[in-house]
Structures are given as C-alpha cells and as structure tokens.
Amino acid sequence: MSLQETTTDTSGMTEKLPAVLWNEGEVTHICDTAAREEEIVLYLNGREYLHIVASPNMLLEFGAGYFTAAGIAEKILSVRIDDKNVFVEADLFPGAGPREGFAPAEKKGHVVSELLITPEEIFAVRKAMDVDVWRQTGGLHCAALWHDHKIIAVSSDIGRHNAVDKLIGFMTLQGIPPGECVLGCTGRQPKGMVMKAVNAGIPVIVGRTAVTYPGAMLAKEEGVTLIGFTRENRFTVYSHPERIAGFPAEEPENGKGTENNGELLLSGWQYDKGSVKPAVDVVVLEDTVTLYLNGEKYLDNTATLESLEELGAGFFIAAGITKKIRSVKVRDADIFVEADEVAEVCGKMESAGGFCPRESAVNVEGGITISPEEIFTVREQINTEEWDKTGALHCAVLYYQGEVVYSANDIGRHNAVDKVIGYMTLHRLPAGKCVLGCTGRMPHGMVSKAANAGIPVIVSRAATTSTGAALAERSGITLICFTRPPRFTVYSHPERIVGLGYEKGI
Incomplete structure (x- = not known):
C-alpha cells in the first residue's frame, strides 16, 4: 500500500488517505479523511524557543496564546508568521527565561470575575x-x-x-x-x-x-x-x-x-x-515524575504514579535516545535510568502534550501475522474498566504469542505506550513478535515510538493522522486504527493481517 496518492483538501486541515476497511469479513478499499499535522517553530523576542507539532491554521493566534497560556508572556506586543515560523514579541513575566526541556505551564495569576451564565x-x-x-x-x-x-x-x-x-x-x-x-x-x-x-x-x-x-x-x-x-x-x-x-x-x-x-x-x-x-x-490523580539519564536530570513529566520502572525504560527507548537500557531505579517520583549509546534529541513537544521522539531510520521487520480475531482481542483488552470509571486514563497493552502479557494505564497515552515498551524491554521480549495496542490516536510521534522500539504492528481504538500513516508506511509498520468490532481500518502494510488478501505482498 502506498501513500503517494495522498491529497490535501482546500482547508489544509485534513488529507485523503488510501486505506483498507475490514467489516464483518468483507474487505473494502476506501479513501479516508485524516487530520494533518505540521512542525511549527515558535520564536520569542527574536530567539528560537520551541518546535511543536500542531495543525497548520490560526498560527498568529497560536503564537500569542501559547506564551500567554504558559505563563511566560505578561503582554503580547506583536505576532507575525513566515511560513511555519511564528515570531512573537512580548513583555515577559519576571524570571521567564529560556525553556529547559518539556516544561509545563506555570501559574501567573488568580481569576476574579462576576460573570453569570445559564x-x-x-x-x-x-x-x-x-x-x-x-x-x-x-x-x-x-x-x-x-x-x-x-x-x-x-x-x-x-x-x-x-x-x-x-x-x-x-x-x-x-x-x-x-x-x-x-x-x-x-x-x-x-x-x-x-x-x-x-x-x-x-x-x-x-x-x-x-x-x-x-x-x-x-x-x-x-x-x-x-x-x-x-x-x-x-x-x-x-x-x-x-x-x-x-x-x-x-x-x-x-x-x-x-x-x-x-x-x-x-x-x-x-x-x-x-x-x-x-x-x-x-x-484520576496525576503527579510530576522526574527522569534522569546517566546521572543527569533529563525531563519533568506529568504521569500516573504506577509502573514507573517501565516508564523510565520505555521513555528512552521510545524516544529513540538509546537502544539499550542497563538499569532503572525508582525513588519516590524520581526515575534513574542508565543506558548505552545515548543519542541527542532536539527538545520537541508532541501536539497532545508529550515529548516528541526521534524518527527511526531503521525499517521495522517482523514476520508475524495477526488475524482479525486477534486484533479484536487486543481491542477488547484496551477497553479498560479504569477508562469507563474515570474517562481520563489511557491504556496500552502488549500482545505476544497469542495473549496480552502486559497492560498499563496513564493520564497520557504517550506514557501508557512508554510503559508497555519498557515492560517489553526489561523482560527482553523480541519486539518483532509483539503487537502494541493503545486507546489513543496515532500521530507521527506515537508511531515513532513503535518504530524506535521495533514493534511491527499497532492496534489503536482511535484515529491516525496523515503523517502518522505515512511514517508507518515507510517504517514497515502495520497501522490499524478505528478498531471497533466487527470492523477496523488498515493504513499501511496490510500483508501482516490474515484474510485481507495481501499475505504475499502488496
């Protein structure tokens, strides 16, 4: 399956993607509509501040709003756009210095209002x-x-x-x-x-x-x-x-x-x-965890305080920072990771609030096949009781040798996937024989996690984006989304799915 025929609509917000729909045993070739995402570069007072993935519209408003909402700008003076670069001039709050890694918003006020609504x-x-x-x-x-x-x-x-x-x-x-x-x-x-x-x-x-x-x-x-x-x-x-x-x-x-x-x-x-x-x-109760890499502080991250050893191992593998974890130790909300062959990663922020990983240059290999029945089994396991109770916890699961061997919940879909990848890494399971299931959407940054970990199949309950599907295609990953029995949609490498008619190649 090739994405070369992808077309952009007039609004610039969506693209048409070729895909394969499985519905109660029938296979249909469709042209699906997917969201677009672009890498936007924000500049503050003449200096590059942040690379961020976003939908490419309302960029003037985005620039002004980002620095206001983050508690960085006290007053916006001007905003201008040059292609995907957004230049903001602003008066800053005292102490609002250069960004260090993935920093959450800081409180800069208290709301007083006599507004009354019905x-x-x-x-x-x-x-x-x-x-x-x-x-x-x-x-x-x-x-x-x-x-x-x-x-x-x-x-x-x-x-x-x-x-x-x-x-x-x-x-x-x-x-x-x-x-x-x-x-x-x-x-x-x-x-x-x-x-x-x-x-x-x-x-x-x-x-x-x-x-x-x-x-x-x-x-x-x-x-x-x-x-x-x-x-x-x-x-x-x-x-x-x-x-x-x-x-x-x-x-x-x-x-x-x-x-x-x-x-x-x-x-x-x-x-x-x-x-x-x-x-x-x-x-749900959320908290801040701090990740350390080889003795140095690397990142503060908002997460659910469980499976932190898996989160630490999985974060650095999924981000493309290392291929080998030597050890992980957890002390309260601090996670200390020792790893080999550490690579530099530009500090980016995924559009949904997670750290944006490197893109793997290696094509994912895996001779596994998966049946529609197994796809629905993965889907069933990510339909968690915790989500039903709170509406706020994402879930990810690892499917290996015919069964779900691990599941993880977290306030963020990025973290849930990192925990699953960490479990796979710490238990030395062969990535090429695993399937990743997730409740969340699959944009470029999420697909990159599976590519960096070497997992050949993704099963998602939600949507992909055009760049997520394109990355899955060129990385050798079978991307399955909108998995809702008795149907699912395949955006790349359908040859791994039994019964679609692609088993001997596309």
Whole structure:
C-alpha cells in the first residue's frame, strides 16, 4: 500500500488517505479523511524557543496564546508568521527565561470575575464544539470561546492544548476582556489545561469529558468554574458554582476520599434536565515524575504514579535516545535510568502534550501475522474498566504469542505506550513478535515510538493522522486504527493481517 496518492483538501486541515476497511469479513478499499499535522517553530523576542507539532491554521493566534497560556508572556506586543515560523514579541513575566526541556505551564495569576451564565449557554458552548472536521477525522480536538452571550470563535487542532492556545490568542489579540469569557474544550481537563485558563484570566471552563483531581483543586484555589462531562442535557460542576444561574452558591466538598477499593473521589454539583443535585465522581490523580539519564536530570513529566520502572525504560527507548537500557531505579517520583549509546534529541513537544521522539531510520521487520480475531482481542483488552470509571486514563497493552502479557494505564497515552515498551524491554521480549495496542490516536510521534522500539504492528481504538500513516508506511509498520468490532481500518502494510488478501505482498 502506498501513500503517494495522498491529497490535501482546500482547508489544509485534513488529507485523503488510501486505506483498507475490514467489516464483518468483507474487505473494502476506501479513501479516508485524516487530520494533518505540521512542525511549527515558535520564536520569542527574536530567539528560537520551541518546535511543536500542531495543525497548520490560526498560527498568529497560536503564537500569542501559547506564551500567554504558559505563563511566560505578561503582554503580547506583536505576532507575525513566515511560513511555519511564528515570531512573537512580548513583555515577559519576571524570571521567564529560556525553556529547559518539556516544561509545563506555570501559574501567573488568580481569576476574579462576576460573570453569570445559564445552563442553556453552557450547552451552547458544548454544541459549538461539534464541528465537521472532528466527525470527518476523529483526530482533531476542538475549542470554543464564548463572550457576550454568543460563541465568537472556534478552533480545531491535533492537540487539545493547541486548540485552547489558539482561542486564548484570539481573545488576547482582539482585546476581549478574559473575565467575561467562557472556554470550551473537547479534551480532558488535568491541571495543565486548567492552568491555561488561570493564566489567561478566563473564569469558566466547559469540558466535554473528564477532569482530574489536581485539575479540580487548581480550579477551586484559583477561582475557575470547572465543568466536566457536558452532554446534551447534563453536566457536572466541580468548582465555583456561583457563576451558574440556578446553582447553589456553596462550593462542592473537596471529596478527596477512598472507598473500599481505594478509588479517588471528587464531589460536584450535577445538572440533569433542569435539576441540580450533589454528585461524586471517580477521578484520576496525576503527579510530576522526574527522569534522569546517566546521572543527569533529563525531563519533568506529568504521569500516573504506577509502573514507573517501565516508564523510565520505555521513555528512552521510545524516544529513540538509546537502544539499550542497563538499569532503572525508582525513588519516590524520581526515575534513574542508565543506558548505552545515548543519542541527542532536539527538545520537541508532541501536539497532545508529550515529548516528541526521534524518527527511526531503521525499517521495522517482523514476520508475524495477526488475524482479525486477534486484533479484536487486543481491542477488547484496551477497553479498560479504569477508562469507563474515570474517562481520563489511557491504556496500552502488549500482545505476544497469542495473549496480552502486559497492560498499563496513564493520564497520557504517550506514557501508557512508554510503559508497555519498557515492560517489553526489561523482560527482553523480541519486539518483532509483539503487537502494541493503545486507546489513543496515532500521530507521527506515537508511531515513532513503535518504530524506535521495533514493534511491527499497532492496534489503536482511535484515529491516525496523515503523517502518522505515512511514517508507518515507510517504517514497515502495520497501522490499524478505528478498531471497533466487527470492523477496523488498515493504513499501511496490510500483508501482516490474515484474510485481507495481501499475505504475499502488496
């Protein structure tokens, strides 16, 4: 299968990809629509600051919003674009120096606002995020900005962080008072996402999906009304309900407690078809881990505090930094990795908030074959109970010799995959005989992880991007996405799948 016939649509946000659809035993050649991603270079006050993967639109707004949301720029002076280079001039907060690795946003304020909105306006924000490009690709996040009782801007991007940054930039460049705005987002709301609204001064976040416990606590502390699980007729408010008409003024209890099974709980107020009642949700706890390589600090990373030895080993293998791990030691949230043949990696940030790996120059080999039944077995194992309970944990699994031998959960899909690759590495399983399963999307950076690890087959529950599919093709990886029994879509190297008719070559 070749991707040479790929074409770009007029908006520049999507591309058409040739693919093979399996549906209840029938094989159909299709032309699928996938999201595009580009490498964007951000400059701050004349100096190169960061390479970041993003959808190539609203770049002026992205530049202004990125530095505002990150707590770096106190005032944006100007933004200009030259191709995929974004040049931002800004007055900076004191101490906002050069970037060191993958740095999260830093808090630069507290939100004070007398804004009052209605449940109907919350649902209007939710509806504005139902954009065609999401339905077409399944791979683009969306954000919406509300002001003066109406939606004034909508953005889409391969990453939820970027989509929000674009709207914060729109608000900043247009001079719109942030205290009068509501920010909607399709993605989850961990602490780093809530921090963007805090730094921008936006008092209300409308999320379509889950929040995390640290995200909710930050919202409580810094004056943000945090709304999650916004559906057609209901939503849950976790902090500062006084801004919503008809809600009690009392703040929900912190709700941090455990049941017999040790689950973390968060209290809120739930609106459901006109009624308001107390609610308690199971949520995720995230934390910061620090990775050290050969005795030196390498990276701070937001992760779920489990399987940290596997995370340490897998991170450096998946990033293309080393091919051989000598040892991994964990001390609290510090992970110390010793490795051979260390390669330099330019500090990049994947669009969904993870470290962007090197691209492997080696073609992945693996004579394994996999049947549709085995593909659905992998899919079943990544449909985890933890995701169903919280809506916030990604899962990845390792399939080897006819069974799933390991699974990992994490707030980030990058980390979940790194943990699986780390398990494979530490247990010395032959990569060429393994299959990687993942709940998350498969852009270029995620496919690179499998390529660097030498895994020949990826099974994803979600979408790919055009560059993710192209990398899988040239790296020799069989990329299977939208795996939803009884169907799945194959974007590259279908010869490894029994029953598609490609077993003897393309």
